[in-house]
Amino acid sequence: MARPRGFQEERAVEAAMRAFWAAGYEATSTQDLCAATGLGRSSIYNTFKSKHDLFERALTWYMEQKTGALLELLESDLPAREQLRTVLDWAVDTETDEPVGCLVVNTMVEMAPHDPGIARRLDRDREVRLGALRAAIEAGQRAGEIDATRDAAALALFVVTTVSGLRVAARGGADRATLSMIADTAMTAI
Template identity: 35%
Template sequence: MARPSEFDRDEAIASAIRVFARHGYEAASTSALIEGMGIGRQSLYGAFGDKRRLFLEALRRYADGSLDGMAAALARPGRASEAIEAALLAGLGSADELESGCLGVGSIVEFSRSDPDVNAVNDAAAAQVLAAFAARVKDGVASGEFAADLDAQAAARMLLTLRSGLKVAARGGAGEDELREAARLAMRGLGRV
């Protein structure tokens, strides 16, 4: 009979996310994962199977958390531009905290389109983000805040691209004011399209 896990799985996954965000998939050694997660080698393999399955679970968990933060920002009452700006700036991470980097963007850079399982997680997350941005852009068009002929799907793709860029910029050392300025510039552009 197998022994029950002697660690909190949620905490272990959160720790794995930090290790993978800092090092990437390939450079995150099993030793670094074990140390970062505070579990033994046998527990790692017993609970998660292998490094790849751990990474996929961590990536899914990261994507879910990121989507939750963006959804909360987009659900804010009031002007669509303010909600979209808040979503663009939610959970960007920083250069000071390397473990706060975007696991999704990092996995896209590291794997490109070479891993179907990584692609599936990232594609599903992107589809949700695009739908959420498009819905809020449509709200802005309907209220007259954005240009009447604005293509909501095209705007959503631009916003997703901007969000990815903001995450990279934050990791590269851009400050909060600089990031907010970029988001606000995008909002002004939507009103003039």
């Protein structure tokens, strides 16, 4: 009995996401996508309209997973400072089976400047993350964990920018000790 098409598409999107994450959009060839997904060239183009379409699906999947995990954490009962520390720790201690860095950050640099559709997707995701972080910071301010005189929106931007910087540093070869030192310093600024 054949597997349902939806299952195959989901698996192919996840495999393609890892290929794009590791090498970037331009450097990932159709042959690389065939190797990653286990699909033939014709199957890829019959299932997905184009390499760009597959990339958009992979980016969306990535953002749903990563932003979903962030929202779940920020809606938890953990104290706000612990939530923020966990966000930074996720950037320090990446899963060993994941490519280094961040697909969103890579895409911001590689594609957003010349692809308005991708830029809009990234902006929407960023706004969701910033809103959730700001709400967590404001809750921490109300609870007395975070200085109430600080601008919660600015602190949310600081956290997002620090996480992006940690991802870039990791991709550039920074070791865990260096990344941890950056995260520790960031926590003193919050």
